[in-house]
Amino acid sequence: MPAATGANLDYSALEDIELPFTPDIIISPSSLGAFARTIDNDSVCLNPGLFCRKASIGTAAILSFNRPMETKEDSIAQRVRIDFIQF
Secondary structure (H helix, E strand, O other): OOOOOOOOOOHHHHHHHOOOOOOOEEOOOOOOOOOEEOOOOOOOEEOOOOOOOOOOEEEEEEEHHHOOOOOOOHHHHHHHEEEEEEE
């Protein structure tokens, strides 16, 4: 499948960036608004936004884990709380 026009994607190198496991938390800061989402009830995708911006205040994320992992079926999404703060 070709990438959309203007997208910075190179599908020819896709096998080089595939992970052999599913990460618990993916942190990917970008200029988009801050957000956190649960993916497949197992992983958490987090965009804390940018800490420093040219003309405005930035954001940061605070992750709090409420209990240790008890079983293999326990997911990180059930144990983490994410708060966003602005500076």
